[in-house]
Amino acid sequence: MSVSASLDESPVAVQPGGEVDLLVQVLNSGDTVEEFRFEAVGPCATWVTVEPAALSLYPGASGTATLTLRPPRDAHIAAGERPLGLRVIPTSDARHTVVPERSITVLPFSEITAELVPRSSHSPWRGRHKLAVDNLGNTPLAVSLSVQEGTERARWVFEPAELTIPPGQAKFAKLTVRPVGRLWRGTPITHPFQAVVTPLGEERVGGRTRREPVVVDGSYEQQAILPHWLPRALIITALLVGLLAGLWYSLLRPTVRSAAREAITPEAVQSAIDEDKNKQGDGNQSNGSQPGQNGGPSAATGGTGTGGQNGTGAANGGNSTGTQGDTAGTGGSTAGNGNAKPGEPGGPAAPKSARVQVRDAVGGSSTTRDAYTVPQGKTFALTDIVVQNPQGDAGTLTVSSQDGQLLNLALENFRDSDYHFVTPIQVPANSKISISVSCREVGKPVKAPRPVQCSESLFLGGSLTADAQPNT
Structure with a gap:
């Protein structure tokens, strides 16, 4: 069996959205009647059809089929040379399939759309818009942006003033509208305009561009800087201020003066004099x-x-x-x-604080450290205890003195905890305040490596006074 096929070699150029016919001729060189099927191959196969879809030929006979090229008007159909192949398949023996090939030309086309967002703007100072330009053609497109002014009382600025848009894509440009003069109060002023998108580099026919520019209508409403309700608000505010002042001078001020006069009695004056004398006596004693x-x-x-x-x-x-x-x-x-100095016999109490940190490993016995030892001849008045568990450890923390436990806390119940005593805890001379930590589980700080030991801190605050000296 033998078959031969050939495509028409005449130049073929097709416009997206249009159609072109191309002939294929098939010759049956075999000695039996054969049916041949047609399949288009290559990047053009999706928009190529063959009529008829199959062709029956006697031995030595030839026949013709028609390929119809219908590329869609789409930006994805790139302009330029495109290969085209046609698979001719004998029904009885597909091994003798032949594939004639040639190239065709897809013509370029341009199509643009534009949209102004928002279509209308409102502001006392300036209007802001965005112009979206879509290139629906199959070739890159350069456009210039301009404004047809509907009034001379505003200025329009595009940024950028020119765009280069690839096929099937969109680009944006900012449009700013600024009024020439300020509107302090009164009726808003509307500034209409038209945004114009003009393709660049278009072929000119008869002195005019073959492609008309795209025009989009828009407007900017210049509002008053001072709102319309401001005069009324000022009037109402002034009335309220006057009303409050009248109430003060007519009602409240006389009442306050009368109450002040009634409060100044001979008993009150004598009480103030006695209190002042007591204060002076206390000062002389000190x-x-x-x-x-x-x-x-x-x-x-x-x-x-x-x-x-x-x-x-x-x-x-x-x-x-x-x-x-x-x-x-x-x-x-x-x-x-x-x-006498603070903390010495006959002197006032001296502030005193102490801090200690304890580390303890998991397992084993607890770790104990002394936070403060009261000096000989002194008494420590404990008023504040602050314990810290910055790692979030689990276990037990005990604060104690020689008289017994002061605090017994579970570490998992707090991170920072403070205790303040209205009645100070009196710790006598030579006594020790200690902290004991028993670690059950080491905590993990946020965004930090896990430590290997529990770590707790204790802060003590109070005052130190000297014990009374016996009289000799």
Whole structure:
């Protein structure tokens, strides 16, 4: 069996959206009657049809079929040379299939659309739009953007002013509208305009472009800077301020003055004078000027006695023995020391704080560390305890002193916890405040490697006072 087929070699150019016919001639060189089927192959196969779909030929006879090329008007059908093949298949023996080939030309076409978003803008200062330009053709397209002004009271600016758009794609340009003058108040002003998209590099026919530009209508409404409700709001505000001022001067101010006059009574004045005297007396005592302290005047000038009888013994209104005078003088010199420092005998309490950190591994016995040891001759008033569990460990934390446990906490129940005592916990001299940690599971901080040990911290706060010295 032998078969031969050939495609018409005349030039073929087809416009997307149109159609072109192409002939194929088939010769049956065999000695039997044969039916031949046709199948288009190649990138053009989807839009090629063959009539008839099959052809029966006697031995030595030839026949003709027609290929119809109908490329769709789509941006994906690229312009240029395209290969075309036709598979001619004998029904009785497909091994003798032949495939004649040739090339065809797909012509370019251009088609653009444009859309303005939003179509209308509203603002006292400027209008902002976006112009979307779609290239529906099968070749790259360069366009220029401009505005046909409907009024001279505004300015329009495209950014960018030109676009190059690949086939089947869209690009955007910003359009800004700025009014020439400001509108402070009054009726809004509408500025109409037309956005024009003009293809560049188009062939000119008779002095005009073959492709008409695309025109999109839009508008910008220039609103007043001061809203229409502002005058009314100012008037209402002024009325309210006047009403409140009238209420104050007519009702509230006389009432306040009357209440103030009634509050100033002789008893209130005498109470204020007495309170001021008490404060002055307290100040004199703190400065060591009260009787019997630092050898004050009342202690030293009580009278005259024999054998060293000057001293506080005379304060009782008469003379006393020399021994009594000496004793009183000594007492007066030692009882009041107004220059004592904080934390020393006779002085005020001194603030004191301590901090300790404890690490403990999982398993085994607990780890204990002393946070603070009270010095000899002092008393520590504990008012604040802060415990921290920054890793989120699990286990037990115990704070204790020689008198027993102060706190017993489960680590999994807190990260930071603080305790403040209205009545301070008194810790005597030489006593220790310690922290004990028993680690059951090591926590994992956020975005950090897991530690190998539990880590807890203790902060103590309070004041330190000196114990009272026995009198000699």
